[in-house]
Amino acid sequence: MNWADLLNKKMESIARDFILDELSECGWNVEAAARRFCVTKDEILSVLRQPKTEAILAKV
Numbered sequence: 001m002n003w004a005d006l007l008n009k010k011m012e013s014i015a016r017d018f019i020l021d022e023l024s025e026c027g028w029n030v031e032a033a034a035r036r037f038c039v040t041k042d043e044i045l046s047v048l049r050q051p052k053t054e055a056i057l058a059k060v
Contacts (some may be wrong), residue, residue: 020046020056 019033023044025033030048034041047053 013052014046016053016056017049019044029046 012060022036023030026036030041030044034044048057
């Protein structure tokens with residue numbers, strides 16, 4: 001694995017953690033979080049459907 005791959009993995013992890021934190025602040029309302037991030041609901045749902053995110057949510 002090269003540095004670019006490592007950086008991408010780390011950024012992916014940071015982004016996922018940030019989105020989960022923001023979602024919890026929005027009362028887990030995906031539409032409110034999407035408005036807050038200026039993204040679509042589907043973009044947030046795609047993050048939530050990732051295996052690593054699902055594993056984190058299973059612990060909540």
